[in-house]
Each structure stands twice: as C-alpha cells, then as structure tokens.
Amino acid sequence: MSQLSAGSNYRSRLSDGRKVWLEGEAVADVASHPAFKGTVDTVASLIDLQEAPETQDALTFVSPTSGKRVNSAFLVPSSKEDIRRRHEAFKVWSDATFGMMSRLSEYSRSLLTGWYASRSRLGGASDHFADKISRYFEQSRDLDLLSTTAFHDPQIDRSKGPSESSDPDAYLRIVKESEDGIWVSGAKMIATAAPYVDEVFIYPFHRRSDKDKLYATMFAVPVGTPGLHLVCREPFASEQAEEHPLSSRYDEMDAVLIFDEVFIPSERVFIKDDPEAIWNMRMDPAVVALSQHQTVVRLISKLEFVAALGHEIATTIGVAHHLHVQEKLGELLIQLNTVKALLAVSEEQAEPDAGTGVWLPATEPLATARNLGSRYYPRAISILQHISAGGLMQTPSTLAELNGPIGHLVQKYYRGASVDAKERTRLFKLAWDLIASPLGSRHELYEIFYSGDPVRTYAAQYTGYDKASLTDPVWKLIGNGEAVLR
Structure with a gap:
C-alpha cells in the first residue's frame, strides 16, 4: 500500500470530529466544504512542498529524535546560519501565498520553539513546564502538527477586568479540576485559521493582575476536543479561482473559540493560575x-x-x-x-x-x-x-x-x-x-x-x-557632564 503524501495525511486529520460552525450549522466535512476547500487545498499543497526535491532542504531538517524530515520552524538556532535557514523556510511558504496567509503555523510553531528553547527559565514553581513543553514540542515537531493561537478575550465589556465582570463566563476560566487535568469554560478570540489546524495555544495576551490569577492559564488543545466550538465569521472564499484568485485560495478564516466545559489533560496545562509566569513567558x-x-x-x-x-x-x-x-x-x-x-x-x-x-x-x-x-x-x-x-x-x-x-x-x-x-x-x-x-x-x-x-x-x-544612549550625549553637549537621572 502506498504511503499517503504529507498533504493527504493533513487532509485526513481534519476529520477528527471538530465542531466548526458556519451560518448556524455544523460543518460536516471541512476539507470539502465550499467555504474551506480552497484554503485546505492551499495548505495541503504547501505541506507537500516539504517532500518535493526542489524545496525539501529549504523547508525541513532531520529530527534528532525520530530521524524524519521535519519543518524548519521547529529548528532551535545554534548559529547565525540556523537563523537564516529558518528565514529561508518561512520565505518559501510566504512567497507561495504572496504573504496572504499569516497563520500557516509558522508563527505559532516559532512560539513553541521559543518556549522549548527557554524551558529551563519559564513556568511557575509547580507547573513542571520544562518537562511538559519538551514532550509537547517533540510530539508537534515529529508529527508535523499545525497550530494557531487564541489570546484575546471577547469584546463584551472591556471597561472591566476578569475579576470585576458580573458574568464569570465572560472570560475563559477553570470551572473544575482534578489530578488528571482541568475543565475550562468561556471564550477566546481571534483564532485565525483554527478550522484548518490540529492544535490551538491558549493564554492571555495582556498582563493579568494577581487578583485575576484564575484567568491566567496556558494550555494547548486539539481542535477536535469535545466541548470546543469554532464559530466562524462570514466566509470570503470563492469557488471561482479565475474571477477571484485570492479569495478562492487564501481565506484563512477567523473564529471565536467557545469552550463548554472542555477537559484539558494536565500534560497539556503548561502554566496554571500564575499571571507572572504567563507574562514572563510572553516576554x-x-x-x-x-x-x-x-x-x-x-x-x-x-x-x-x-x-x-x-x-x-x-x-x-x-x-x-x-x-x-x-x-x-x-x-x-x-x-x-x-x-x-x-x-x-x-x-x-x-x-x-x-x-x-x-x-x-x-x-x-x-x-x-x-x-x-x-x-x-x-x-x-x-x-x-x-x-x-x-x-x-x-x-x-x-x-x-x-x-x-x-x-x-x-x-x-x-x-x-x-x-x-x-x-x-x-x-x-x-x-x-x-x-x-x-x-x-x-x-x-x-x-x-x-x-x-x-x-x-x-x-x-x-x-x-535604551533612551539614555540617545540623551547622554545631549546633556554632555550642554555642559552637564553626566546624564540627568530621569
């Protein structure tokens, strides 16, 4: 039996029971639905470039654990040349889509690579961040999982912070937990490309205060997880490639993620109830x-x-x-x-x-x-x-x-x-x-x-x-001799 191409393997992963909602109905098959098919075809063709002789070296490197060719976004740079290798890999996919698709996973994969590279200094005191992120990074790299992010809270009432809201469900929060993991409810936006990927990284984008620590959790969730709903905006896709050459190929789709008591295994909970650890990770x-x-x-x-x-x-x-x-x-x-x-x-x-x-x-x-x-x-x-x-x-x-x-x-x-x-x-x-x-x-x-x-x-x-590097010469010029403390 012939082995599936990387692009075909990707298409098969979309049939994981994911709840993608469009125009009031659940999408039965993302890969064939007119609103998504053109973009799925584009993503699959990009993934196939990883196996094409003329682009494989630019797009991939050999995994140190599996020995397989894996995407260069997972390359942890050990030299200036490695940074340029990453650049070249990003360029191949970006040029192929004219820069029109910003969430092809290269951004979120780069976040994950950064977390892995800095694993020894990230996470809270009891999160076991380094061990968890190492296992997750290696799994994502070797399985070539696509991912995206959802950082922001819904625009309900941004005059109030999470702990001040009269509606506890207005913000994503833990509603139950056990030794095996946590259950979360609430919503996050804007999950660009969520219908097309395998995983979504969830955490707050803006700094949380200590009083909002119940809303400061970081985790990864598979798109097909029960209780997770992807509510899509109006589709801009077209089935007429000659009449609409961009809309027929590159509608990434944006979605709001609604969590209805979604279970997240502890292995995927990287930081919990720790605003400072979240912010350190962000920065x-x-x-x-x-x-x-x-x-x-x-x-x-x-x-x-x-x-x-x-x-x-x-x-x-x-x-x-x-x-x-x-x-x-x-x-x-x-x-x-x-x-x-x-x-x-x-x-x-x-x-x-x-x-x-x-x-x-x-x-x-x-x-x-x-x-x-x-x-x-x-x-x-x-x-x-x-x-x-x-x-x-x-x-x-x-x-x-x-x-x-x-x-x-x-x-x-x-x-x-x-x-x-x-x-x-x-x-x-x-x-x-x-x-x-x-x-x-x-x-x-x-x-x-x-x-x-x-x-x-x-x-x-x-x-x-570093504003002192600009202002010190000015103060020296006018005779102060030393920079003024400001």
Missing part, C-alpha cells in the same frame, strides 16, 4: 525574537506582492511615465526595502541568548519592522487604489464576457496599453480581490492590528528603548 527573549522573525519574513512577501501589482497596473494602463505615479511606486519600493533592511540587520546582529545559548535575531529591528507594517500596508493599499482609480470598476462581471455575444466590442474597450483585454481583466480582478473584496478589506484591518493595538506597540517600543 521571553527567545519567544519574542523567533516569532517576530517569522512575521517580518511574511510581511516582506506581502509588500513585494503589492509593489509588483502596483507596477503591473501602472504599466498596463500606461501611466507609469507620470512623475506622481512614479513617486507612489517608489514609495512602495521604499516600504519593501526598509523592511528588508531591518530584517537583514536583525539577522546580522544575531547573538546567542545569555541564559540559554540559543542564537536569536536582534529584536529592536524586528519590532520596528512590525510596527511599520501596521502603517505601511494600509498606505500601500491606498496607493494601489489611487493608481488603479476607476479601472477597478471598469471590469466585466466575468471573463466569459470576452467571448460573449458582444465579445469583440468588450475586447476592444477593455484592453490595456500593453496587454489584451483578457490579461488586463485578469490583472484588475486580482487587484480588486486585494483592494476591495471582503477578503481584501479583512486583510487591511488584520495588518493594522497584526501585532496588537498599534498605539500600544508603538508606545512599547518607546518605553522599552
């Missing part, structure tokens, strides 16, 4: 650096896609010679090259972590790139809108119009300066899908808040910066 240098590294690689793929599309639109309609259009196209390239440079600096400044010896990219350039991304991407979309202008609406309802009863007339008036009507229509349908479709609008919103509230992330970069 750990290895966790931050490895996960941010992946997000910046993906951002570059997406900005490259936008820059390429902007150039092709301008050329196709014959406006690339205008100075104001060239300025806008130049801005897209400046965005792209800025983020590329920040990533290169981060990798060049990589050093071994003092506590673990694991090599990590420098985080300051990565944080800068991620913060710029929250403003670059909406600006990039605005530039595409201005270059495309009314051409976004000068598109026939379907490509079939080109061969219809008046196809000869349609082809005459829908052509471009350098391409025929079919190619121009295909290009502008792609642009519409990125700029103005429901999927495109979702992506703009998603990139703005990709790293969290951009106000908080910008402020955090300021508060965490």
Whole structure:
C-alpha cells in the first residue's frame, strides 16, 4: 500500500470530529466544504512542498529524535546560519501565498520553539513546564502538527477586568479540576485559521493582575476536543479561482473559540493560575525574537506582492511615465526595502541568548519592522487604489464576457496599453480581490492590528528603548557632564 503524501495525511486529520460552525450549522466535512476547500487545498499543497526535491532542504531538517524530515520552524538556532535557514523556510511558504496567509503555523510553531528553547527559565514553581513543553514540542515537531493561537478575550465589556465582570463566563476560566487535568469554560478570540489546524495555544495576551490569577492559564488543545466550538465569521472564499484568485485560495478564516466545559489533560496545562509566569513567558527573549522573525519574513512577501501589482497596473494602463505615479511606486519600493533592511540587520546582529545559548535575531529591528507594517500596508493599499482609480470598476462581471455575444466590442474597450483585454481583466480582478473584496478589506484591518493595538506597540517600543544612549550625549553637549537621572 502506498504511503499517503504529507498533504493527504493533513487532509485526513481534519476529520477528527471538530465542531466548526458556519451560518448556524455544523460543518460536516471541512476539507470539502465550499467555504474551506480552497484554503485546505492551499495548505495541503504547501505541506507537500516539504517532500518535493526542489524545496525539501529549504523547508525541513532531520529530527534528532525520530530521524524524519521535519519543518524548519521547529529548528532551535545554534548559529547565525540556523537563523537564516529558518528565514529561508518561512520565505518559501510566504512567497507561495504572496504573504496572504499569516497563520500557516509558522508563527505559532516559532512560539513553541521559543518556549522549548527557554524551558529551563519559564513556568511557575509547580507547573513542571520544562518537562511538559519538551514532550509537547517533540510530539508537534515529529508529527508535523499545525497550530494557531487564541489570546484575546471577547469584546463584551472591556471597561472591566476578569475579576470585576458580573458574568464569570465572560472570560475563559477553570470551572473544575482534578489530578488528571482541568475543565475550562468561556471564550477566546481571534483564532485565525483554527478550522484548518490540529492544535490551538491558549493564554492571555495582556498582563493579568494577581487578583485575576484564575484567568491566567496556558494550555494547548486539539481542535477536535469535545466541548470546543469554532464559530466562524462570514466566509470570503470563492469557488471561482479565475474571477477571484485570492479569495478562492487564501481565506484563512477567523473564529471565536467557545469552550463548554472542555477537559484539558494536565500534560497539556503548561502554566496554571500564575499571571507572572504567563507574562514572563510572553516576554521571553527567545519567544519574542523567533516569532517576530517569522512575521517580518511574511510581511516582506506581502509588500513585494503589492509593489509588483502596483507596477503591473501602472504599466498596463500606461501611466507609469507620470512623475506622481512614479513617486507612489517608489514609495512602495521604499516600504519593501526598509523592511528588508531591518530584517537583514536583525539577522546580522544575531547573538546567542545569555541564559540559554540559543542564537536569536536582534529584536529592536524586528519590532520596528512590525510596527511599520501596521502603517505601511494600509498606505500601500491606498496607493494601489489611487493608481488603479476607476479601472477597478471598469471590469466585466466575468471573463466569459470576452467571448460573449458582444465579445469583440468588450475586447476592444477593455484592453490595456500593453496587454489584451483578457490579461488586463485578469490583472484588475486580482487587484480588486486585494483592494476591495471582503477578503481584501479583512486583510487591511488584520495588518493594522497584526501585532496588537498599534498605539500600544508603538508606545512599547518607546518605553522599552535604551533612551539614555540617545540623551547622554545631549546633556554632555550642554555642559552637564553626566546624564540627568530621569
């Protein structure tokens, strides 16, 4: 009997009894449902690249425990070269999806790799974090499990913290426990790509106070666990790949996870009732650096896609010679090259972590790139809108119009300066899908808040910066001699 390909094995794992809710009904088969099939096909094709001769070396390395080829997102860097190996693996998948899929598991796998790398210094006093995360990491790596995250509390009443809420079920909490594990109820958002993955990592994103320790737990849960419900937003998927080239392939789907007395075995409960341990885990240098590294690689793929599309639109309609259009196209390239440079600096400044010896990219350039991304991407979309202008609406309802009863007339008036009507229509349908479709609008919103509230992330970069290195020379210049204590 022939062995299943990695992609086929992935498809079979989706039939695990998971409760995915869409439009008021449970989805019987995620892999074949029209709202999910296109994205499942995309994910399966990416996984198959791990076995393709031309991409296997870039995407995988040999597991030290199983001897099998495993995804390079699980590679714990022991050198600067290992960081670049991770970069190359991220790039293959990101380029294959034009940066449009941000939760292909590479981000969450990088979090897990960071937890594993820092296992000796993470966890509460009685959590046995190091042992649990080691076993879970090796299992996830060797079984090639896909994962995502759900950090945030539902937007019910954010004027109150968990312990102040009049509804105890408004926040995810432990409702019962035994020596074997815990039962949890409540909800978490936003679980991007949850219908497509094997596992979800759950913990609070923002810092909890000591009075909220009952809401400070970290665990991993299989998507098919009884009592776990995935409530999906409206699907943006299309079954017409030629008419909607992005929506037909890359709708990751976002979901709210509702836990109805879900049992979590103790082996999967990594931190329990410990706000400080959760926060230390969130801010750990290895966790931050490895996960941010992946997000910046993906951002570059997406900005490259936008820059390429902007150039092709301008050329196709014959406006690339205008100075104001060239300025806008130049801005897209400046965005792209800025983020590329920040990533290169981060990798060049990589050093071994003092506590673990694991090599990590420098985080300051990565944080800068991620913060710029929250403003670059909406600006990039605005530039595409201005270059495309009314051409976004000068598109026939379907490509079939080109061969219809008046196809000869349609082809005459829908052509471009350098391409025929079919190619121009295909290009502008792609642009519409990125700029103005429901999927495109979702992506703009998603990139703005990709790293969290951009106000908080910008402020955090300021508060965490070594400002004395900037201000000491100023005070010395005006004669104070020493930095003023501030």
